[in-house]
Amino acid sequence: MSRSKRLLSLLDLLRQSRRPVSASQLAQRLNVSVRSIYRDIATLQEQGAQIEGEAGVGYQMVSGFWLPPLNFTSQELEALVLGMRWVTRQADPALAQSAESCLGKVLSELPADLADEVTHNTLLVGPTASLGDDINVARLRAALQAEFKVEFKYQDKVGHNSQRVVWPMALGYFQTALVLIAWCEVRQDFRHFRVDRLNELVIKDEARYPTPRRTLMNQWYEQQQISKPLPF
Structure with a gap:
């Protein structure tokens, strides 16, 4: 992690805490030494960050730093x-x-x-089923942002396996499934893949797909107006 990114992460950690946080706790979260935290705090204070506290006591962000008043109902x-x-x-x-x-x-x-x-509000989220391997989900999000092709083995709902190279367009979070929407080179059409059925997924980081993702999404939306609902 670069120092500039670490400084931003340190600000985020301080902003999230409503109580003073010790240098040792911050060092553990950022995987650096306590001495580095002391230096980073001093740097942020010199740059105008309103951080209160001291070594051996803990640090806390002054309310209101960097964010305007938020008026929500x-x-x-x-x-x-x-x-x-x-x-x-x-x-x-x-x-x-x-x-x-x-x-x-x-x-x-x-x-x-x-x-x-x-x-302490009364709206809670109950237990949910796993929608896919966390590593695969993270890789797909990275491929989406970079507009890279991905390759994987896919097992359909009846157990048939196939090798696919696709152009990722979006991830759809359904109640019981996480769905990858993509242009499939094998089928030469838009396809929908359950992420929990993907295996051996690889980002082809040397291969950006030729059509911009936004263009593909517009084409997909147009197709959905006349096609059947997603099969999940």
Whole structure:
């Protein structure tokens, strides 16, 4: 991790905590030495970050730093918390951690009484089935962002296996399945693949597909107006 990225991560950790965090705890989360944390805190303070605390006591971000006041209605906050809780339970670890970070940033800017009410609201996310191997999901998200082709072995619902090279377009989070929407080179058409049926997935990082992903998505949307619903 570069130092600039580490400084941003350190700010996020401080922003998410409503209590002072020790240098040793921060060092453990960022996988660096305590001495590095001391230096990073000093650098952030010199750059204007409103961080209170000292070595041996702990550090805490002053409320309001970097984020403008957030004016949400109670129902908007309930929707936000419910959505973030769903992501932390349903998505791969990297995306789940991002959801926790996002929610922490919002809660840190709310008045204490409202933050407490939101944190202890009555809308919960129940247990969910695994939608796919976390490593495969993370790889697919990376391929989507970079517009790289991916190759994998696929087992359909009746157990037939095939080798596919596809152009990833989107991931659809259904209640019981995570679905990859892609252009399939074998079928020369749009296809939908359950991620939990993918095996030996490889990102072909030397091969960007020729048609922009947004163009493909527009074509897919047009096709869905006249085609059957997704088969899941």
